[in-house]
Amino acid sequence: MTKAMSPPVAAPAPEKQKLRLARYQDLALVPVIILLLIIGAILSPIFLTPNNLIAVLTQQSELSLLVLGQAMILIVGKMDLSLESTVGLAPALAVALIIPSSAGGLDVGFAAWLALPLCLLIGVAIGGLNGFLILKVGLSGFMVTLGMLTLLRGLQLAITEGKSLIDVPESFLYLGSTTWLGLPAAVWICVVCYAAGIFVLKYLRAGRSLYAIGGNSEAARAAGIRVDRVVWTVLIIGSVLAVIAGILMTGRLGSVAATQGEGMIFQVFAAAVIGGISLQGGKGTLFGALSGVLMLGLVEQILRLQGVSGFYIKASYGAVIILALIVTRFATGQKQE
Amino acid sequence: MTKAMSPPVAAPAPEKQKLRLARYQDLALVPVIILLLIIGAILSPIFLTPNNLIAVLTQQSELSLLVLGQAMILIVGKMDLSLESTVGLAPALAVALIIPSSAGGLDVGFAAWLALPLCLLIGVAIGGLNGFLILKVGLSGFMVTLGMLTLLRGLQLAITEGKSLIDVPESFLYLGSTTWLGLPAAVWICVVCYAAGIFVLKYLRAGRSLYAIGGNSEAARAAGIRVDRVVWTVLIIGSVLAVIAGILMTGRLGSVAATQGEGMIFQVFAAAVIGGISLQGGKGTLFGALSGVLMLGLVEQILRLQGVSGFYIKASYGAVIILALIVTRFATGQKQE
Amino acid sequence: MTEYAAVARGVTKTFGRTLALDDVSIEIRAGESHALVGRNGAGKSTLVSILTGMQTPDAGEVSFFGEPAPPVADSSAWRRHVACVYQKSTVVPELSVAENLFINRQDLGGGLISWKKLRLQASELLETYDVAVNPESLVSTLTVEQRQLVEIARALSIGSRFVILDEPTAQLDGPAIERLFDRMRSLQDKGVTFLFISHHLQEVYEVCQTVTVYRDARHIVTAPVAEMSKPDLIEAMTGEAGGLNVPSGDDRPSSPEEVLTVSALSGDHFSDISLSARKGEVIGLAGSASSGKHEFAETVYGLRKPSAGTISVNGSVVRGGDVPAALKAGIGCVPRDRHHQGLVLDLSIAENATMSTAGAFVWPSAQRSAGSTAIASYDVKAAGPDQPVSDLSGGNQQKVVMARALAGDPSVLVLINPTAGVDVKSKESLLGVVDAQARRGKAAIVVSDELDDLRVCDRVLVLFHGQVVREFARGWRDQELISAIEGFAEEMDTAE
C-alpha cells in the first residue's frame, strides 16, 4: 500500500504555456494590426503615408479616450453607458453658459476662458452622480447609466433646442484643432492619457486595485482596499475622459453638434472587448484596449480608401467585431460569459 | 440534557412578509399606472378618451413586443441587443426579395404573399445564429448581439443602399395598419402574445424552466432541463417577436425606414427593468414587463399632450427611468446589481 | 451474490491536458454507505459527475443495479437511477422550496401546473423526510442546512435508491451534521445506498461501511472501514506514512504582554464581548452557525462596523469598521469563505499574497519575489508566483489566503474557518503555520467548527446567541465542547 507517490497530474509543460500566453495576451492584436497595415499598403499607395496614418489616429482619438475610460470602468467591474452623452452634453452646457441666447446660449454670460474648466467640472459632476446612484443609492450600474444616457442627451437637446452650437470660444476649439510638433494635439493628448493609464494600472497600488475589485470586490475589501472610493474615482475619471473627448470633437467639428457622440457607445464596447477587456471585470489591459481601437480604425480606413460605400462599412464593421470575438475565443480557448 | 433541539434558524415572521411582497411585486407598477391615468385625466380632458388610450397602446405595441422578447431572454439569463436591428432588417430584406431593383429591391422577384413568411423566417435565422454563436461557439452574449446589432443594421443599409423602402406589398402593411373590432390589430397581437407568454411562463414546465435556467443554470442542467435547447428557443422567439414588431412598424409607417428600430434597445431595457425583470436572470414576470412598457408610454403621452416640446421629452424620459429605478430600489429594499 | 447499486469500471476522464480520472473503478454494494476520500483534486467530484450523467467519461462504463447506464441525453432515466447532492448547490435561489423540489416536473405529469397541488405535494414530501421548512419560502431565505435538506429530499423523492453526497458536511455545523447522519442511517435502514464524500475522516468511521481512496486520479484502495485505521487511511490518501500530525502547541512559551484587547464589543448578532489575547496566545472561538462568532471575528478585523465597544492593538484603539485601519494596526485576517472574500481568482499568487501590503508603487519583480517566498514558506503547490490562483486546488488556494493574511507580519491574526474544505495534509500544514506564528509572539483568534482547528488553541471560548457562555482551557473533551456549542453549557455546569 505504500506505493511511491505518483507524479502530480497536470504536466508542467501546458501550465507554463498557458502562463506565457496569458502574459502576452495584451499583445494579441499587434500582429493583426501589422497585418492590417500591410493589407492597407498593398491596396492603397497612400495608406502608409504619414498623412493617412495621422488621419486614422486623429479620427480615433476621441473614441480612444472613451475606450480608455470605459476600459478602466469595466476592469473595476462596472460599466458606464452614459459616456456617449457626456461627450455632447458637457461641451454644450459649458458653451451655453458662456454665449448669449441669441447664439443659442443660456445668457448666463460666464467669461470665455471658463469654458474648459467648466466643462471638466461638469464631467466630474456627471461621474460623481453616477457613482452616487450606483454606490450609495445601490442602483444597477447598467440601468443608471442607461437612464443617464437618455437624460444627458435630453438635457443637451433641452438646452440647445436641438441646435448645434457654433459660437464656440476660440480657446475651447484650440485643443481639438491645433497641431503640436507636426501631430494633432488630440493625438498627443491620447498618447499621454494612455501612457499615464498604463503606468498607473501596472505600477501603482491604486491602479492594481482596479483589478482586485473587478475580480472580486469582496476579497478586495477584505484585503483593505477602499472599494467604493476607488470605484467612484474611476467613474469620475471615465466621465472626465469623455468630456475631454467631447472637447476634442468640438474642436474638430468647430461646433458642438446636437448629436455629438450619439451611437458611439457601441463602438466603445466593441473596441474594449476586442482589445481583451472582460465585461465581467478584473481582466484586460489598457494597451489591449488601445490596440482594439486602432484595429477598428484601420479596418474602417481600409474600407473607406477602397471606396467601399458607407453603406457596406457598417456591415463590415459588425462582421469584424464578431470575427474578432471568434478569433479571441479560440485563441484563449475559453468560453466567454 | 434532552432539551428540544433549537428550531432551524430563520424566524417565520419576516419570511412570510418577504414572501407576500415577492408575490405582489409584479403588481408594483399598477398603482403607478393608475396614478398616471389620474394625472393625465386631470391635465388633459381627452386623456381618458378611448382614442387617446388606444393611441398609447398602439404607439407602445412595437416596443411591447420587443420587451416581451427581451424579458424572456433576460429571465433565461442572456440578453439580446440586436433586437432593434432585427426590427429593421427583417422587413427590409423580406420586402427587398420581392420588389424589383428599380424600387430598391434585390430583383429576386419572390411573390408578394411570401413577404410575411419570409420575414418570420429571417427572424428565426437571426435568433438561431445568435444562439449558435453564444451556445455552440461560446461567445459572450452581450458582445455577440452587440456585433449583430451593427452587422444587421449594416446589412439593411447594404441591401437598401440606405434607402427607405416605400414599395411595400399591401399584404405586408395590413397587420400594422388595420383595425379589428375597433382596436388596431397591433394591439390585439400584443395582447395575444403577452397572454400566451404569461400563461406559458406560469403554467407550463417549459416556461418555468426559463426561471430555473436564469436562476442557476447548473442546477437546471442537473434537474434534466435541456438548457441549451431552451435558451436557443428563447433567443429565436425573441427575434421572431422583434420581426413582428418590425412588421407592425412597417405597416404603421407605410414603408421600411432605413433607421427602423434604431435606438429602441435602450427603451427596451428601461421598460423591462423598470417592470421588474432582473438583468441577472431568473427574476421578474412578463406582466411586470408589460406594466413597465405601459408606464413609460403613459409618461410620454402625458408630456406630449401637455405640449412639452420634443426637446424636453427626452430628458424627462431619462429622469423618469432613473426615478423609477430609485423607487423600485427602495420598494424592494434590495441593492441592484 | 451481492447486488451492486452502482459500478464504474475503467473510467478515464481528461479536461484539456489535466487527467482527472485515470482508469479508475468503484463498486458500491447495495444498501451500504460507501465513503470516497482523497486529497483535493483527486478526482472525486469528477467521478460524481460521471456517475450522475453530467459528464461522459473518455473511457470506461457505468452500471446501476446490473443495468448499463442510460444514454447521456436521457437525463430522466439517469435521475431514476441516481440522485445527488452536488458539491456545488443545485437549487434555484429565487424559486420557492416547492418549485425547487419538483423542478422540471412541476406539472406533476398533468401538463398544466397546478400550484396548489404542487404546494400540497411539497408539504407532504417535506413531512415525509421530516424537513421543517415552509414550501412557499424562497430557497434564498433558507439556511445552508435547510437548503441541503431540501436537496436531499428532492433527490430521494425522485425514487432512486442510490444517493451521492459530495462533501455535504463541509458547510454544516456540528449538530446539523449529527442530524444529517441520523437521517442517513434511517434511510439506509430503509435500503437506500449512499456514496459519501468528505474531508473529515472521522465522519467516514461514523456512517460508512466501506471506503475507497483515490489519489492523483487513480484508485488506490477499497476496504471495509473497520479494517482501515485512520493512519492507514491517511497514508493511502497522501502516499506518505504517518497519520495526521496537528501540533497541539501545549509547549508554546507564554508571555504576559497583551496584544489584542477587545472591550465590551457589540455588533451584528453579538453583544458585549470582551477578551484579551497575549503574545503567543491562540484563542479559539466555537459556536453554532447562529452564535455570532463569525460576525464577532469580522468585526474585530473591520469588515463589519461595531455598534459599541472598542478594539485595541498594543494599547492603541483601532477605528471600527475600517479594514485598512485594522491592517495598519497590525491585524491580519483569513476571511470566512475564500471564494467569496479570500481571493481574486484571476490574479496571480504573487498579487493575491501581496494585496494587503503593497506600497504605493508596485514593482513587478519585488512582487514576484514576495510571491515566491510565500510559495516556499507555506508550501503551496504551484508552477510559480505568476500563476493565477484559479489554477490551484482548494487547499493550495487556502494557503495563499493565509500568506496574504500574514504578509504584513501582523501582531494579531483573525482566522475564520482556516481549513475549510481542505484535505488532511493541507490542514496539517496550515495549522502548523498558526502554531509557528504563535511561537513568534503573535496572538491569534481561530474561529472554526472543526475540532482539529481548535486543538491548536490555548483556550476556547464558546459563543451562544451572541455571548460568550463558556471558556475551556487546553485539554477539553470533544463531548463537553460540543454540548457547550449546542447550548447546554449552563446545564452542564450545574450538573457537574
Place this chain on the structure above:
Amino acid sequence: GGGAAGTGASGIGPIGADHPRADSDFWNSYIKYFPDKAKELGINLLNPTNSQNKVENLVANAQSLQSLGAKAIVMAPQDTGAIASTLDRLDKAGIPVVTVDTRPDKGKTYMVVRADNKAYGEKACKFLGDKLGGKGKVIEFQGALSSVNGRDRSEAFAACMKQNYPGITVFEEPTDWDGAKASAALQTRLNQHPDINGIYMQAGGVFLAPTLQVLKQKNLLVPPSDPKHVFIVSNDGIPSELEAIRKGEIDATVSQPADLYAQWALFYAKAAVEGKTFQPGPTDHDSTIVDVGGGRLEDQLPAPLITKENVDDKAFWGNQI
C-alpha cells in the same frame, strides 16, 4: 487616383462628393442624377461617399476624399453648424467646397447651390392659410433645427402665419427629419385635436409615407371636396408627392430641383477647379447669385409650387424620372 473608380477616368478633377442620406426619395433622385450630370460636364468623379445623416461621417468622408486627391468637394451638410472646422481645414488645404441644399452656418464655401428655403415656408403658409380661410389647426413637421433648412422653413412659416393668419393654431413638431417621429406626433395631435385640418411637412421625401399611413388609418384620406379633408403642403417635389397630388391625397408641394442641384453643384465644382470666379446677380439659368454675407455666394435656384393645377407639367423634375 487612389483606387476608387468613379465616372470618367479622364476629365476635370478628380472631384469628390459626399451625399447626405439615402433614406429620402428626394436625395435618391439627386444621387441618381449625379453621375450623369458629371459625365455631361466631363468631370472625373471620385466614388461619392454617403454620410447617412451624421456629421461625424461627413467629416471622416471629407478627410478620405481629401486623401484620395479630390480637387474640389461637393457636399450637403445636414448639420450646418458642426461642419465649420472641416470647411476651414479644406480651405487651408486649398480644396474648394460647393455645398448643395444647405448653407453652412460658418466657414468658407466656393458656392452654395440652394433655393430660397424661407420661401418654402412662406409658400406653404400662404397656401394653407388660403385653403383654410384663415381659420383652423395646422401641424408642422419641422426638420432638424441643427440644419439651416429646418430653421429657414420653420421661421418663415411661423412668421408668415403669425402675421397673416392669426386665426390658425400651429403645432410645431421637431422631428429631426425622422418619419417615425412625425408619425407619432401626428397620431397624438389628431387624438387631441381631431379638427386638425392642415399639415405642413418640411420634407416630403421623409414624411410623406408615414403621414399618409396615419391618415389612412384614421380614415382622413379623403378628397378636398370632403369636409374631413386635411390640407397638406409639402416640400421636395418627389414623384410620389406629385402622384399624391394627382390623387388628391395632398394638395401642394414645393419642387426643390434635385436635378438642378446635382447639375449646378457639379458645374461650380468644375469651375472652382478651373479657377473661375462669380459675382452676385442674375444668372443665365433662371436663378440669382446672392451674396449672403461676408462675400459668400449662394446660387438660388427656382423652386416652384406644384398644385393640382400644374401637377402634370413635364418641366418638373418629379415628372421626368
